[in-house]
Amino acid sequence: MALFSSKSEGMMGIDISSTGIKLVEIDKVRSGYELKSLAVVPLPRDAIVENTIIDSMAVSQALLDAIEVARPSTRNAAIAVSGNAVIIKTVPIATATEFELETQIEYEADQHVPYDIDDVYLDFQIQGESAEDPGSMDVVLVACKREVVEDYQLVLSEAGITAKCVDCAVFALENSAELTDEHSVIDTAAQVLPDEDAEVHALINIGANLININVLINGQMAFVRxxxxxxxxxxxxxxxxxxxxxxxxxQMKLENFSGVNPEAIERFYVGLTSELVRSLDFYSANHAEFPVQKLLLSGGCSLIPGIATELEQRLGIEATVLRPFPSIQASSRKFDADYLDKIGPMLMMPIGLAMRGFDS
Ligand SMILES: Nc1ncnc2c1ncn2[C@@H]1O[C@H](COP(=O)(O)OP(=O)(O)OP(=O)(O)O)[C@@H](O)[C@H]1O
Ligand SMILES: [Mg+2]
Structure with missing residues (x-):
């Protein structure tokens, strides 16, 4: 599911985020995927603030720089939106004909989206029979303010790039997480049943100013925030x-925290833990029978040495950092394997976006 998507042969995944642009192009090969091109280009600190593009010139320039570094074979891209502009809601809808469903979805969107429906891009996906409301279907509604999408399209077009697909960050993460051994692909048709065997994973992408959380029960989205x-x-x-x-x-941080007083790190962890607990509490309030079994970390903060162990101890839930390589192969002639291994967890989002080019 994406907010909108026009079928396109090959697309690159571009993550436009507060600290920079991450561009990834992958190819489908017989044994899975292969990295074709890659660029990570930093942005000045005030170019994107709280997910809003403030300095569009700087963002377009960074996109042009990314194209020059990566030399991708296409100018079509999948991008992601997240934060306050995006609303994702699962609502039970009584089983209906296709026509009734459409009317019903419009009605539900009107109820749940705090903006004028004409001002948003809207999409939905039927998840399957509702566990809470038998006889109804759980439908995931997604809405994003048009002006936010248009801001992104504008900076992209100034760099000669066309957004063929606009996805939600949490869905892109779901895509790439499935590539890793930690979050094996589960049949999405599987029913969500009160079953001790259910696999409950929280995908947690921690960037510079935003945490994207997506809790999946047997691979089905149960909670996003x-x-x-x-x-x-x-x-x-x-x-x-x-x-x-x-x-x-x-700089101190990126140079392995050398000389950093551990008290500063402790304060960060206290803040991070309380944010995560807040979300996980929200999740458990509605899903007490499905406790989260594993935290799967990605994003730049997952590169903090020892973060998985810290969160595991503080939250009492097993935690692992998601690594996309070597599930995605990369030619050692073109790419530095050590570099890819190091920054891989930070590339989960653009990789998930690049995979959109192969959706069936
Ligand atoms: N090796 C590292 N050690 C510690 N922190 C790191 C490391 N590498 C990157 N980071 C931190 O990760 C953050 C950047 O992560 P990421 O690229 O996922 O964020 P972003 O997508 O640009 O931001 P956002 O999505 O929040 O707007 C920065 O705060 C950066 O300092
Ligand atoms: Mg980000």
Whole structure:
């Protein structure tokens, strides 16, 4: 499911986020996928704030730089939206004919989307029979403000790129997570039943200022939430602790935290844990019978040494960092294997977007 998507031969996945642009192009090969091109280009700190493009010139320029570095074979892209502009809701809808379903969905969207329906892109997907409301179908509704999508399309078109697919960040993550051994592909037709065998995974992407959470029961989305917290908070803690500039603090962080007072890191973890607990509590309030068994981490903050162990201890739930390579093959002539291995968890989002080009 995507907010909109026009069928396209090959697309690159572009993650336009607060710290930079991540461009990934993959190919389908007999044994799975292969990395074709890659670029990670930083953005100035105020170019995108809380998911809103502030400096469109800087973003377009970074996109052009990414194209120059990656030299992709296409100018078609899949991008993602997340944060406050996106509304994702699962609603039970009494089984109806296709026509009735359409009217019913419009009605539900009107109830759940706090914007004028004409001002949003709307999509839906039928998940299957509702566990809570037998006789009804669970339908996932997705809406995103048109102006947000259009802002992204504009910066892309200034860099000669066409957005063929606009996805939700949490769905893109679901896609790439399925490639990894930690989140094996589950038959999505499987019913959600109160079953001790159910597999309950929380995909948690922690970026610089946004956490995208997606809890899946047997591969079916059960809860999604975006929260504003992330690596930026850690950099700010280091900045305060050592009385240095944001840039200097960021650098200390990226240079393996050398010289960083552990108290700054502790404060970040306290904040992060309380954000995650808040979301997981929300989830459990409606799904007490399906406790989360595993946290699957991605995003730049998953590169913080030891983060999985920290979260495991603080939340009491097993945690692992998702690594897309070597599930995705990469030629060692074109790419540095150590570099890919290191930044892989941060590329889960653009990889999930690039996979949209192969959706059947
Ligand atoms: N090796 C590392 N160690 C610690 N933190 C890191 C490392 N590499 C990146 N980060 C942090 O990860 C964050 C960037 O992650 P990511 O690229 O996922 O964010 P983003 O997608 O640009 O941001 P957002 O989605 O929140 O707008 C930054 O805060 C950065 O400092
Ligand atoms: Mg991001």
């Amino acid at each position: 975006d929260q504003f917290y992330g690596g930026q908070n850690l950099t700010e803690e280091i900045q305060k602790e050592h009385g240095i500039s944001y840039q200097a603090a960021e």
